Amino acid sequence: MSCYKHFTTKERESLLVLLKKGQKNSEIAKELGRSPSSISREIRRNAATREEYSAIRAEEQYRERRKRCVRHYKLSEPDYARKVSELLVAYWSPEEISGRLKLEGNAIRCDRFSFEQAPT
Numbered sequence: 001m002s003c004y005k006h007f008t009t010k011e012r013e014s015l016l017v018l019l020k021k022g023q024k025n026s027e028i029a030k031e032l033g034r035s036p037s038s039i040s041r042e043i044r045r046n047a048a049t050r051e052e053y054s055a056i057r058a059e060e061q062y063r064e065r066r067k068r069c070v071r072h073y074k075l076s077e078p079d080y081a082r083k084v085s086e087l088l089v090a091y092w093s094p095e096e097i098s099g100r101l102k103l104e105g106n107a108i109r110c111d112r113f114s115f116e117q118a119p120t
Helices: 009-020 025-032 036-046 055-068 078-089 094-103
Strands: none
Touching: 009 025, 009 036, 009 055, 025 036, 036 055, 078 094
16 A cells, blocks of 8 residues: 655745755655655656755646546546436346446446436
């Protein structure tokens, strides 16, 4: 299991201060309790060079990436959700629904939904 955690705003501000002081990635990593590769990755993702790193811009870019990183479910499509809901109400099993949708060209894994999760 991964023990990765995202940089906080406070860590980004500390990173900026330490970069301005001219400290190396390894020194910054010790101070922040991070690995040197995490420091390097944060700088690389959010600035063209070490001198151009901005904590505010890094935080904004992080929030934008998080917004785009959303899982899109097929059941969020109204027509698709209605079809699945109708079949669940008619007591079709998830496996039967999955098979029917595959035949119609709308493949979905049957473990993605169940009768209890039927859209209303």
